[in-house]
Amino acid sequence: MYLCTRKKQHKHIVLDTVKPALTRPSLISDFKEITKFGLSISVVFSSIAGYLLGAIVVDWWTLVLLAFGGFFMVGASNAYNQIIERDLDVLMDRTKNRPIPAGRMSVNTAFVIAILFTVLGIVSLYIINPKTAMYGAISIFLYTSIYTPLKTRTPLAVFVGAIPGAIPFMLGWVAARNDFGIEPGILFALQFFWQFPHFWSIGWFLFDDYKKGGFFMLPTGKRDKGTAVQTIIYTVWTILVSIIPVFGFTGDLKLSIVGAVVVLLLGLVMLYYAFELFRKRSSKAAKQLMLASVTYITLLQIVYVVDKFI
Incomplete structure (x- = not known):
């Protein structure tokens, strides 16, 4: 029996020794985490969609610069954010x-990445045109210097954060036209209003975790009817803005009747889940709304682009 016990103990020791080696994040995964690689790619997707909507003739070199510039700018913003919030991140399970x-990356290393990405991002976008670089720089400034500090002070942080969050879609149009008019304004407004149901749904199901870090993400500060009602209102605004181009007074940004119907149906699906959040007020309903919002904005951008070229 003693030998059996020793074998079992030895087996546990081996497993305990091997497990950390298998689960320990690599340098690549840490790099992806500090720059929020997945989020950065989604922003690049929005920028490219905006460019394709605005481009009269698609310039592939501009498209490449926009993709890399957008990725660098978002990566820089996220690196700055994680530097600033490092003491709060320790308190929350998700961060x-x-x-x-x-403790796998020093603040200095993260800062070098942030600075390098900032420079590369601005240079890439400036090569396209100065206006694109300016809006990219504004995005970094608002996200890092205003949105991030406000998150622990007021629910209005979500409003401020929605501004840099809405820039990528319209940034693509500015990259294509070197001009800001009603067309990129509509693209900005669409993604701006969309931010609220998206982030409030996240703030709802991660409420307890955010509370540990002292973050104010919900408009009323609570998971209550007030927050759910505001989520519905901003979802409705998102839907209304999304179909405006079908009426023909948004310049070169146009949408066919078929495209508008598809976009409207997508919006109604998201609105359904917003009402479900109001009805159930549960974390599960909030997660469903979050997933619906991501699906909505992705498919909407695809529909807009496909509608233009068909």
Whole structure:
């Protein structure tokens, strides 16, 4: 029996020794985490969609510069954010294993990445045209210097954060036309209003975790009817803005009747889940709304682009 016990103990020791080696994040995964690679790619997708909507003739070199510039700018913003919030990230389950709070990356290393990405992003966008670089720089400034500090002070932080969050879609149009008019204004407004149901749904199902870090993400500060009602209102605004181009007074940004019907149906699906959040007021309903919002904005951008070229 003693030998059996020793074998079992030895087996546990081996497993305990091997497991960290298998689950320990790599340098690549830490780099992806500090720059929020997935989010950065989604922003690049929005920028490219905006460019294709605005382009009279597609210039592939501009498209490449926009993709890299957008990726660098978002990566820089997220790196700055994680540097600033490193002490708060330790307190929350969803962020405590990030590279800086987990001790796998120093603040200096993260800062070098942030600075490098800022420079590369601005240069890439400036090569396209100065206006594109300016809006990219404004996005970094608002996200890092205003939105991030406000998150622990007021629910209005979501309003401020919605501004840089809405820039990528219209940034693509500005990259294509070197001009800001009603067309990129509509693209900005569409993604601006969309931010609210998207982030409030996240703030709802991560409420307890955000509370540990002292973040104010919901408009009323609570998971109540007030928050749910405001989520519905901003979802409705999102839907209304999304179909405006069908009426023909948004310049070169146009949408066919078929395209508008598809976009409207997509919006109604998101609105359904917003009402479900109001009805159930549960974390599950909030997660469903979040997933519906991501699906909505992705498919909407695809529909807009396809509608233009068909």
